[in-house]
Amino acid sequence: MATEAFEDIVADFEFLDEWEDRYRYVIDKGRAMEPLDDALKVPATKVDGCASQVWLHPRIEDGRFGFDGDSDAMIVRGLIAVLRALYNDLPVAQVGQVDAQAELARLGLNDHLSAQRSNGVRAMIERIRLVASEAA
Template sequence: MAQAAFEEIVETFEFLEDWEDRYRHVIDMGKAMDPLDDALKVPATKVDGCASQVWLHPTIEGEGPSATFTFEGESDAMIVRGLIAVLKALYSGVSVSDIPKINAPVELGRLGLNDHLSAQRSNGLRAMVDRINSVAVAAAA
């Protein structure tokens, strides 16, 4: 069920056998993202549960269950910024009714992230996924 952009990341990770190269690739993905406007870095967009500062600003296009979900994000940590880029590849462009159907732990597990992130980073990633799911569920209602 993953998006084509996420499948490209999976393919790249299969090509990059060394975890350090994969780690650098995630960081480079984060560096390639446009910065989040400072006006959007507010308490309502801040994600609790992350060791670093994280903001996610969702955009819902359309109404009801077929509305499309996208988001922008930012973090003060380079690896987390890269993880936001990975989540954008997984979730952006998906209908809000399909967002909860994405099994993020399984999809992200395909990248081997579970084995290479600290407990704090894993908790932060889970908090970002939870935020994305809650926004989508509310928009689909």
């Protein structure tokens, strides 16, 4: 149950054979995101459990979920972009139904992230699911 934007990432990954190229791709996705306004980088939007600094700013519009985010680490910023592709514009009620670990496994990320980065991704997913469940 992935969004079209996430399916595009999956398709792009299929063309990239080397993990260095895939990491570069993820980093480029993060660079392409608009930076989060500093006024939104507050304790309420900070995600605990990440090795680097991470902020997620959710928004619900017309019953659809979305979020913006930022990090002080380029690879994490890219992972935020991947999660945005997975979740943004879903109906709020469907956010909790996404098997994020299975979807990210399609990219092979589970096997190529450090334990700290994997924990950080899990923390971001938990925050996304919590916000969406509270809004539903």
